[in-house]
Amino acid sequence: MxxxxxxxxxxxxxxxxxxxxxxxxxxxxxxxxxxxxxxxxxxxxxxxxxxxxxxxxxxxxxxxxxxxxxxxxxxxxxxxxxxxxxxxxxxxxxxxxxxxQLFANIRPVNTYTSLQHLSPLKAKNLEGVDFIIYRELTGGIYFGKKETSADGQSATDDCTYSIPEIERIAHLAFQHAQKRRKKLTLVDKANVLETSRLWRKVVQDLSSQYADVAVDYMFVDNAAMQIIVNPKQFDVVLTENMFGDIISDEASVISGSLGLLPSASVGSSxxxxxxxxxxxxxxxxxxxxxxxxxxxxxxxxxxxxxxxxxxxxxxxxxxxxxxxxxxxxxxxxxxxxxxxxxxxxxxxxxxxxx
Amino acid sequence: MxxxxxxxxxxxxxxxxxxxxxxxxxxxxxxxxxxxxxxxxxxxxxxxxxxxxxxxxxxxxxxxxxxxxxxxxxxxxxxxxxxxxxxxxxxxxxxxxxxxQLFANIRPVNTYTSLQHLSPLKAKNLEGVDFIIYRELTGGIYFGKKETSADGQSATDDCTYSIPEIERIAHLAFQHAQKRRKKLTLVDKANVLETSRLWRKVVQDLSSQYADVAVDYMFVDNAAMQIIVNPKQFDVVLTENMFGDIISDEASVISGSLGLLPSASVGSSxxxxxxxxxxxxxxxxxxxxxxxxxxxxxxxxxxxxxxxxxxxxxxxxxxxxxxxxxxxxxxxxxxxxxxxxxxxxxxxxxxxxx
Ligand SMILES: [Mg+2]
Ligand SMILES: [Mg+2]
Incomplete structure (x- = not known):
């Protein structure tokens, strides 16, 4: 090659x-x-x-x-x-x-037996941890319209997602799940946010194309707990930009050293x-x-x-x-x-x- | 009484x-x-x-x-x-x-030596953990304008904060810090979000009224790491609604049992x-x-x-x-x-x- x-x-x-x-x-x-x-x-x-x-x-x-x-x-x-x-x-x-147009940031999270002493988590919580986070990287609130009111008394950030933006990264995550343990967890806040409901709808719609992948939905506040309490439950985690920023950084400390961790950013080219x-x-x-x-x-x-x-x-x-x-x-x-x-x-x- | x-x-x-x-x-x-x-x-x-x-x-x-x-x-x-x-x-x-109008949700986070075996964190990370989270509860993206475009192809959530909304909870957090170890950490994402920059400005402005309180600023992705790696650094944590939802749930698992944890929601009356x-x-x-x-x-x-x-x-x-x-x-x-x-x-x- x-x-x-x-x-x-x-x-x-x-x-x-x-x-x-x-x-x-x-x-x-x-x-x-x-x-x-x-x-x-x-x-x-x-x-x-x-x-x-x-x-x-x-x-x-x-x-x-x-x-x-x-x-x-x-x-x-x-x-x-x-x-x-x-x-x-x-x-x-x-x-x-x-x-x-690097729209997907991909971060594997795994642990090494010889480095368990460096992790803040107990050894029993580290066994079998092997997951990968797909974080959307070019949309959402980080790239939304930002405004301060004319009188300076209030500020606004917009969070917007479109179906194509969600689909392109969701396909990548589903395809990766097919090559792994065939489980995809969408992290969102669909009980509150309209954008999260769109993410959930798109992932639900796409899931029929990936019938061999089991799809799971988890609210981001719960995900922040589960990453510590039971990280081995995850295989492929898919999420929007800001949630991905927070949970991928949280997950990065599990292995015990930031110096060990790779990432990929994938786009159209x-x-x-x-x-x-x-x-x-x-x-x-x-x-x-x-x-x-x-x-x-x-x-x-x-x-x-x-x-x-x-x-x-x-x-x-x-x-x-x-x-x-x-x-x-x-x-x-x-x-x-x-x-x-x-x-x-x-x-x-x-x-x-x- | x-x-x-x-x-x-x-x-x-x-x-x-x-x-x-x-x-x-x-x-x-x-x-x-x-x-x-x-x-x-x-x-x-x-x-x-x-x-x-x-x-x-x-x-x-x-x-x-x-x-x-x-x-x-x-x-x-x-x-x-x-x-x-x-x-x-x-x-x-x-x-x-x-x-x-319960605008502030208050959650203490501490640990008990006799329950250390229940925590996902190692005992050495639990010693001296004693902090309290002030989460804004009635504003931000959870209560912002929500829209799906007419063609159903995109969705938007607005996150808005006004100075008075930030001030009223910030005063409570500063006052509580004065009664504790006199440290306040504002968790935000001020390098990216306009609303976070407003939070930072308001807290900075108020800090002169609470000269005995040391103020610290931390990005939310970093906070998600620090809560696991070094939770004892925190005294009073102040943050907006959604960040508070995520980090207070993350912090809640530190003690080892959700059954132990109290909360207060404080408002105008x-x-x-x-x-x-x-x-x-x-x-x-x-x-x-x-x-x-x-x-x-x-x-x-x-x-x-x-x-x-x-x-x-x-x-x-x-x-x-x-x-x-x-x-x-x-x-x-x-x-x-x-x-x-x-x-x-x-x-x-x-x-x-x-
Ligand atoms: Mg980050
Ligand atoms: Mg919650």
Whole structure:
């Protein structure tokens, strides 16, 4: 298989974690006779420093011409601490998401036996946790009309959803459920919200096309409890933008470390793969960051190409390092391994050299 | 002190748990020379059966003429399972809240050492957890304009807040913080929502009137994580209606049993006190329900009357029963005590008879 991957190293620890993923993708390509070519693009603070823009036109063009985007992280304190800054690194990512119409954010949530001590939840609540959240990313109240009244006495935010907006992400979630444990949970507030009732209607209507998938409906306040009390009940969770923001962040702490978690953002054309963590500038260049979030994002990229055997091999490599205690400083501050050492081990695992 | 309390026993386990609270309030009144009179009112399925209405006019009149309302629970499956039912028990509560303008829902969250094994969180995350959530209850997206487009292709919910709506609950939260650890956390999404920016502005403006209270701002997605990872950081949490619905339900599972949790709803006139649990009809009349949620609500009612010594005595009684294993079936299905036995023990504790 021949694929072009746009690589955005970005800021802070972005470059060093992404380089581990590329090392592993290269090893996979060699072993399975694929040809991955990488087009490096600028974005974020790095792009502002070099071009003045957080998302240069060239980057957008290259991304649109690629089969997937592997993304590190962006953001730098010199922009955060300057309220007068006209351009900000984060604008690059928002513009990229919008330009690529990345309407679905996908976050797997699972746990590792060797890391149970890091989770705020009891071990018995962690067993068998393996679900994936589909969050709508371009609609709802975050993108609705915003107004402050002329007298400044009140403010309004609109939440709007249309049937096509719901259908396109619902299809993706149903299709993913078919490949998993065949259960879809729609999280909404249909007892109160009109938009939630539309979500429920659309999902109900589509469910006849996916007769093998059991559909479940859960109010968002209850979901916020169930994610803690009984997370293993979930398989594929589908929800609108703001509910997804809240419950996917809540769910992210279950595994015990944000450094482990990958994500994908999928749209009408090219998809983007990135760890959920930020640019963590304090750790930049020190070879101490956790590369697992990026490496598991690369595994999702392989899945997206249909290369599930290869993706599973990468995930097995990650599990092997975690089980054997080859972990970064965020997981174990005493017995820790460097970013690049962990990347090397996972690469060696995929090459069967361990 | 002379006070009239409107009592709504309601449906399911409502009557039997509320009766424990009254038993204890009576003991407190006797010991501290107060005079509490109770006006029993109909509401919910019970009221529909007897009068045809879920909230008879008489109930509303009595409530408005009382100093506080002690509320059990409402709801019955015969209405839930009948989609054609024109009147529903829940309508009574919604109408009562609206008529009394109960704009602030107050929920304490704390933990008991003897119940740590019931919590989904690890014991180390439970130590020192003691916070209280102020949720705005009559505004925001739940009460905003709702629309489906003429062609049925899209739906909209409006979220609106005005400065006075925010100010009245913010004052209550600030005042409560002054009596506690003097920290207020506003939970919002001010990086995205116009209404959140208004909340932030109002709280910022009011903070100068409460110079002894440290104010903290937290995005709701982060709050959903922090409630699990580090709940002891919170003292008073203030938030809008929907965010409050989600995070207060999330926080409610920390203690290990929903049966333990009280709440108060405060408005322009008379306040209402109720356990957060429902009517649990399967357990009705069996003397097995957990009365602690109701009893701690009665303690909040005493606080509301300014009777803090009395309220603390009731809470000490609750702690004593939990510590000594005098718990209901939901807490320990093997060694359990009846609803009325637990009520008796707490009453005896307040009378210093144990
Ligand atoms: Mg978030
Ligand atoms: Mg709720």
């Amino acid at each position: 021949k694929k072009q991957i746009a690589v955005i190293l970005g800021d802070g620890i972005g470059p060093e974690v992404t380089q581990q993923s590329i090392k592993i993708l290269d090893a996979i390509a060699k072993q399975y006779n694929h040809e991955f070519t990488y087009e490096y693009c600028l974005m974020g603070a790095d792009a502002i420093d070099k071009t003045g823009s957080p998302l240069p036109d060239e980057t957008l063009t290259t991304c649109l011409a690629s089969d997937a985007i592997l993304f590190g992280a962006i953001g730098h304190p010199k922009y955060d601490n300057d309220p007068t800054a006209k351009v900000r690194p984060e604008q690059g990512l928002l513009k990229l998401r919008k330009s690529l 090219v998809a983007l793969f990135e760890p959920i963590h930020g640019s963590y500038p304090q750790a930049a260049g020190k070879d101490i960051a956790n590369p697992i979030g990026s490496i598991l994002s690369a595994a999702m990229l392989l899945d997206h190409f249909g290369l599930t055997v290869e993706a599973d091999l990468v995930r097995s490599g990650v599990e092997w390092t975690l089980q054997h205690g080859f972990v970064s400083k965020d997981i174990d501050p005493i017995n820790c391994y460097s970013t690049s050492a962990i990347g090397d081990l996972i690469r060696d695992f995929t090459e069967n050299k361990l | 002379k006070k009239q309390i409107a009592v709504i026993l309601g449906d399911g386990i409502g009557p039997e748990v509320t009766q424990q609270s009254i038993k204890i309030l009576d003991a407190i009144a006797k010991q501290y020379n107060h005079e509490f009179t109770y006006e029993y009112c109909l509401m919910g399925a019970d009221a529909i059966d007897k009068t045809g209405s879920p909230l008879p006019d008489e109930t509303l009149t009595t409530c408005l003429a009382s100093d506080a309302i002690l509320f059990g629970a409402i709801g019955h499956p015969k209405y839930d399972n009948d989609p054609t039912a024109k009147v529903r028990p829940e309508q009574g509560l919604l109408k009562l809240r609206k008529s009394l 008379v306040a209402l006190f109720e356990p957060i649990h429902g009517s649990y009809p399967q357990a009705a009349g069996k003397d097995i329900a957990n009365p602690i949620g109701s009893i701690l609500s009665a303690a909040m009612l005493l606080d509301h009357f300014g009777l803090t010594v009395e309220a603390d005595l009731v809470r000490s009684g609750v702690e004593w029963t939990l510590q000594h294993g005098f718990v209901s079936k939901d807490i320990d299905p093997i060694n359990c005590y009846s609803t009325s036995a637990i009520g008796d023990l707490i009453r005896d504790f307040t009378e210093n008879k144990l």
